[in-house]
Amino acid sequence: MTETDAVLRAVRERVDPTATERERLRTVADRLVERAEAAIDERDLDADVVRVGSTARGTWVRGDRDIDVFVRFPPSLERDELEEHGLAVGNAVLPNGHEEYAEHPYVKGEFEGYDVDLVPCYAVESAREIRSAVDRTPFHTDYLATRLDDDLAADVRLCKQFLKGIGAYGSDLKTEGFSGYLTELLVLEYGGFRALLEAAAEWHPPVELDPESHGEASFDDPLVVVDPTDPERNVAAVVSAANVARLQHYARRFRDDPRESYFFTSARDPMDAAAVRAALADRGTRALAVRFDDERLAGLVEDQRYPQLRRSLDGLVRGLEERGFEVVRAATWADETAVLFCELAVAELPAIERHRGPPVHVGEHAAGFYEKYADDDAVYGPYIDGDRYVVERERSVRSAAAFAESELESVALGHAVERLVAAGDYVVLADADVAVLAEEFGTELAAYFDPRP
Amino acid sequence: MTETDAVLRAVRERVDPTATERERLRTVADRLVERAEAAIDERDLDADVVRVGSTARGTWVRGDRDIDVFVRFPPSLERDELEEHGLAVGNAVLPNGHEEYAEHPYVKGEFEGYDVDLVPCYAVESAREIRSAVDRTPFHTDYLATRLDDDLAADVRLCKQFLKGIGAYGSDLKTEGFSGYLTELLVLEYGGFRALLEAAAEWHPPVELDPESHGEASFDDPLVVVDPTDPERNVAAVVSAANVARLQHYARRFRDDPRESYFFTSARDPMDAAAVRAALADRGTRALAVRFDDERLAGLVEDQRYPQLRRSLDGLVRGLEERGFEVVRAATWADETAVLFCELAVAELPAIERHRGPPVHVGEHAAGFYEKYADDDAVYGPYIDGDRYVVERERSVRSAAAFAESELESVALGHAVERLVAAGDYVVLADADVAVLAEEFGTELAAYFDPRP
Structure with a gap:
C-alpha cells in the first residue's frame, strides 16, 4: 500500500458514515417522506415527494445531519398556491419548524435529531424550464443517482473533506468555494478523487469541463463545469480564482507529500491585541481599519454581506492608492461587526x-x-x-485615516455600506488602535499575519 | 506708438551699443587684425585673418567686450603645424594672453580693455569640409554679413536680451539655451524679433526651420534650425524642451502684457537656512541631498559637469522611485561643491x-x-x-537616506560622479540638515522654492 493509499484509508475511516448512521438516516428519511405524502393526500393535492442533497445521494460526510425533502407541484399551479400548499405540507411534516424564504418560502425544522428542509418546487419537464433555482435540484439528484456508485461516492466524501481542510468548500459568497454538487461532478468527471487531484495539479485556467458535451454557452470564469442538466449554467461560477489556485496548490502539495493533516486543519489560535501591535511593529507597516457596528449591516445575510464588504474594500483600496497611500494588503471580516482592514506602506503624505x-x-x-x-x-x-x-x-487629504474619515463616500461601496458611510455610522481605527479588533477577529488576524496556506 | 513699441524702444535704449562704443570697438578690432597680419607676414605664413562673432556681425549687446579673431591656414597644413603657427601668431598678438584648449589650442587674452580670443582654423572650401568646429565659424559670419541689415541686427540684440531675461540664452550645457548664432538665424528667418515672438507663441514642437532648404538630415529635437552653411547640423540641437517651452511661455506673456521687466530680471534674494527649513515644513515634504565636495568633480569644466550631474540626478530619482520613495521634484546645482537635491513625498517605508x-x-x-x-x-x-x-x-532599504548612503552605486551616474560615489566621497543630507546648502546655494534654493517663471 502506498503512502497515499494509507492516508486516504485513514481519512475514509474518519469521514465515511457508519453503518448505524446510514441505517438511522434511511429510517428517518423514509418517515419524513411518508409524512409528506400523507399530508399531500390529506389535502388532496397533486404533488409528489423526492429526497435531494448529499444524504439522498449517499455522498454525505460522517456527522452531517441534513435531510432535504422536496415537494413537487405541477407547473400549471400558480405561484401563490404553490407557496400556500408547500408551506401547509411543510408545517404538517415539521410541526416544530419555522418558515424561511429563499426564492420562495420553505419550512425548516428539526426532526428526530436531523436538520430538515422541506421545500416546495415545480415538477418541470427539464432543468431548462425551471422557474426558480430549487426546481433544478431534483434533476441533479436524478443525474447523479445513476452515475455515482459506492466507490465514487466514497471519493466524493474524500474530496469534500479535502476541500473543507483547505478552506475551499462551500458555495456561499463568503467562501466562494466548491459546492457539494460541483464536487460530485468533478469526481465523476475525472473518475475519482486522486485522478481529480492529479488533473487539478496541472490545470491551466480557464479549465472547461462539459460532462454532457452541451457546448452551448461560454463562460468567463477560471473554472467552468457546465451543468449536465442545464447547458446555460456553470456549476463552478461562484468559485474564485483564489480557490481554484488553492486546490491546485494543495493538489501538488498532497502529491509531493501526502498527509492526513490537509483534510483536517485545526483552527488557529486567536491573536490578542498585544500580538497585533507586535506584528505591526515587526512589519513596520501602518494599519487602517473601518469598522461598522451598525446592526443594519450585521443583519444582512452572509451571502449579501460578503460581496458588499469585498466591493467596499476594493473601493477603499483603490481610493487610498489613487491618493498615494500604498496598500500592502487588505482584508474584510464580519461577525458582530464588519471591518475593512488595510495595511499600508504609506499613511502620510506632504501638504x-x-x-x-x-x-x-x-x-x-x-x-x-x-x-x-x-x-x-x-x-x-x-x-x-x-x-x-x-x-x-x-493635497486634499494628507493621511490615510483622514481619507477614511472624510472622503470614504467618494469611493465605490456596497449599498448597505454606502448607507452607513453616508450616515457616518462607522469608526476609523489607525495603527496601534486596530489592535482592539483582536477581541472579535483574533482568529482572522492570526491567519492574516501568518498567511502561509 | 503702441505699448509694445514703447517697451521695445526703451529696451533698445539700454542694449544698443553707443556710437562711441562702436567706434572704439572698430578701432581696437582693426588694430588686432593688423597685429595678426603682421605676425603672419613676419613668419612668412600662408594664412589670412578674419573677424567672427557678434562684434564682427554687429549684433552684440551694449557692454559686451568680446572680440574673436580667427587666423585661417590652408587645409594642406598638418594639424600640429597649424597648432604651432596658430599659437605663435596668438602669442604675438596677445603678449599677455594664455593658451586654452578647445578642439585645438588657441590664445585668450585682454587687449585694450577687450576680451580677445585668437583662434587658428582651417580655410576649408565649405562648412561641410570642416576639420574642427571652429572651422565653421567664419562661414556663419559670412552668411549673416550679407543678410543682417542694421534693423535686423537691432532685433537680434532685443532677442538676445529677451532670452537672457528669461534665462534661456546660452548654448552651454548648464543653460541648454539659445546660442548667439541661433538667435541671429531665428530673427533672420522670421524677419524680426516681434515676428519671431508671434510665431514662437504658436509653435507646436517639433519646430523645423531650414533657411536654405537643404532638407537633407532629420533631427530628433524639439527645435530644429538647419545650419545654412552645413546641412548636417541642427544649430538648435542643444536647446532643451524646457527652454523651447520657456520661450513660448514668455512670448505669450509679452504679447498679452508687454513689459520691460521680461528683458531684465533681477537676481533673486538668496534664502537662508531658516527659510529652507520653513519651506520644507510648509510643504510637508522630506528632503534628501547628495553633496560632492571633491575638487575632482568641482574641477570639471561646466560643459562636462552639468550633463554628468543631470544624468546622476536622473539615476538617483529613478533609483528612489523604483524603491518606492516618491520624488516630488529634484534639482542639481554646482558651484564650489555639487549637489543632487530631491524633495520626496515618501522617505520611509515598512520593513x-x-x-x-x-x-x-x-x-x-x-x-x-x-x-x-x-x-x-x-x-x-x-x-x-x-x-x-x-x-x-x-525590504532592502527602508529609507531614502539609507538608499543614498548604501545603494547609490546601483544607479546610472555620470562618470566623474560614479568615481566619487565608488570612493564614498560624498555626503548625504536629509530633511532639516539640507538647510546647510543655503550657505552655497541660497539663490538656487530661492528659485527652487518659488519656481514661478
Whole structure:
C-alpha cells in the first residue's frame, strides 16, 4: 500500500458514515417522506415527494445531519398556491419548524435529531424550464443517482473533506468555494478523487469541463463545469480564482507529500491585541481599519454581506492608492461587526502634491492652466518642467485615516455600506488602535499575519 | 506708438551699443587684425585673418567686450603645424594672453580693455569640409554679413536680451539655451524679433526651420534650425524642451502684457537656512541631498559637469522611485561643491515589501517560487492572492537616506560622479540638515522654492 493509499484509508475511516448512521438516516428519511405524502393526500393535492442533497445521494460526510425533502407541484399551479400548499405540507411534516424564504418560502425544522428542509418546487419537464433555482435540484439528484456508485461516492466524501481542510468548500459568497454538487461532478468527471487531484495539479485556467458535451454557452470564469442538466449554467461560477489556485496548490502539495493533516486543519489560535501591535511593529507597516457596528449591516445575510464588504474594500483600496497611500494588503471580516482592514506602506503624505499641466505649446489649454494658477498663492508654480507646466498644489487629504474619515463616500461601496458611510455610522481605527479588533477577529488576524496556506 | 513699441524702444535704449562704443570697438578690432597680419607676414605664413562673432556681425549687446579673431591656414597644413603657427601668431598678438584648449589650442587674452580670443582654423572650401568646429565659424559670419541689415541686427540684440531675461540664452550645457548664432538665424528667418515672438507663441514642437532648404538630415529635437552653411547640423540641437517651452511661455506673456521687466530680471534674494527649513515644513515634504565636495568633480569644466550631474540626478530619482520613495521634484546645482537635491513625498517605508509571484497554475515556475519561500521564516507567505502566489519579504532599504548612503552605486551616474560615489566621497543630507546648502546655494534654493517663471 502506498503512502497515499494509507492516508486516504485513514481519512475514509474518519469521514465515511457508519453503518448505524446510514441505517438511522434511511429510517428517518423514509418517515419524513411518508409524512409528506400523507399530508399531500390529506389535502388532496397533486404533488409528489423526492429526497435531494448529499444524504439522498449517499455522498454525505460522517456527522452531517441534513435531510432535504422536496415537494413537487405541477407547473400549471400558480405561484401563490404553490407557496400556500408547500408551506401547509411543510408545517404538517415539521410541526416544530419555522418558515424561511429563499426564492420562495420553505419550512425548516428539526426532526428526530436531523436538520430538515422541506421545500416546495415545480415538477418541470427539464432543468431548462425551471422557474426558480430549487426546481433544478431534483434533476441533479436524478443525474447523479445513476452515475455515482459506492466507490465514487466514497471519493466524493474524500474530496469534500479535502476541500473543507483547505478552506475551499462551500458555495456561499463568503467562501466562494466548491459546492457539494460541483464536487460530485468533478469526481465523476475525472473518475475519482486522486485522478481529480492529479488533473487539478496541472490545470491551466480557464479549465472547461462539459460532462454532457452541451457546448452551448461560454463562460468567463477560471473554472467552468457546465451543468449536465442545464447547458446555460456553470456549476463552478461562484468559485474564485483564489480557490481554484488553492486546490491546485494543495493538489501538488498532497502529491509531493501526502498527509492526513490537509483534510483536517485545526483552527488557529486567536491573536490578542498585544500580538497585533507586535506584528505591526515587526512589519513596520501602518494599519487602517473601518469598522461598522451598525446592526443594519450585521443583519444582512452572509451571502449579501460578503460581496458588499469585498466591493467596499476594493473601493477603499483603490481610493487610498489613487491618493498615494500604498496598500500592502487588505482584508474584510464580519461577525458582530464588519471591518475593512488595510495595511499600508504609506499613511502620510506632504501638504503639497505635484499636478502636471499640459505641454506649454497646446495653446489655449496651456494658457488656461497657467492663468488658473498664476495668481494663486496657495500653489507653487506654475513652473516649466520639460515641455509642460507643473504646479504643486495643496493635497486634499494628507493621511490615510483622514481619507477614511472624510472622503470614504467618494469611493465605490456596497449599498448597505454606502448607507452607513453616508450616515457616518462607522469608526476609523489607525495603527496601534486596530489592535482592539483582536477581541472579535483574533482568529482572522492570526491567519492574516501568518498567511502561509 | 503702441505699448509694445514703447517697451521695445526703451529696451533698445539700454542694449544698443553707443556710437562711441562702436567706434572704439572698430578701432581696437582693426588694430588686432593688423597685429595678426603682421605676425603672419613676419613668419612668412600662408594664412589670412578674419573677424567672427557678434562684434564682427554687429549684433552684440551694449557692454559686451568680446572680440574673436580667427587666423585661417590652408587645409594642406598638418594639424600640429597649424597648432604651432596658430599659437605663435596668438602669442604675438596677445603678449599677455594664455593658451586654452578647445578642439585645438588657441590664445585668450585682454587687449585694450577687450576680451580677445585668437583662434587658428582651417580655410576649408565649405562648412561641410570642416576639420574642427571652429572651422565653421567664419562661414556663419559670412552668411549673416550679407543678410543682417542694421534693423535686423537691432532685433537680434532685443532677442538676445529677451532670452537672457528669461534665462534661456546660452548654448552651454548648464543653460541648454539659445546660442548667439541661433538667435541671429531665428530673427533672420522670421524677419524680426516681434515676428519671431508671434510665431514662437504658436509653435507646436517639433519646430523645423531650414533657411536654405537643404532638407537633407532629420533631427530628433524639439527645435530644429538647419545650419545654412552645413546641412548636417541642427544649430538648435542643444536647446532643451524646457527652454523651447520657456520661450513660448514668455512670448505669450509679452504679447498679452508687454513689459520691460521680461528683458531684465533681477537676481533673486538668496534664502537662508531658516527659510529652507520653513519651506520644507510648509510643504510637508522630506528632503534628501547628495553633496560632492571633491575638487575632482568641482574641477570639471561646466560643459562636462552639468550633463554628468543631470544624468546622476536622473539615476538617483529613478533609483528612489523604483524603491518606492516618491520624488516630488529634484534639482542639481554646482558651484564650489555639487549637489543632487530631491524633495520626496515618501522617505520611509515598512520593513516588508509585497513581492508578487507567478500564477499558481504555471507549473514549475510556481512550484519553484513556492519552494523558495515556503520554509523561509523571514518572509510572510507564500500566500495565494487571486490566482497568484505572493510573499511579503524584507525590504532592502527602508529609507531614502539609507538608499543614498548604501545603494547609490546601483544607479546610472555620470562618470566623474560614479568615481566619487565608488570612493564614498560624498555626503548625504536629509530633511532639516539640507538647510546647510543655503550657505552655497541660497539663490538656487530661492528659485527652487518659488519656481514661478
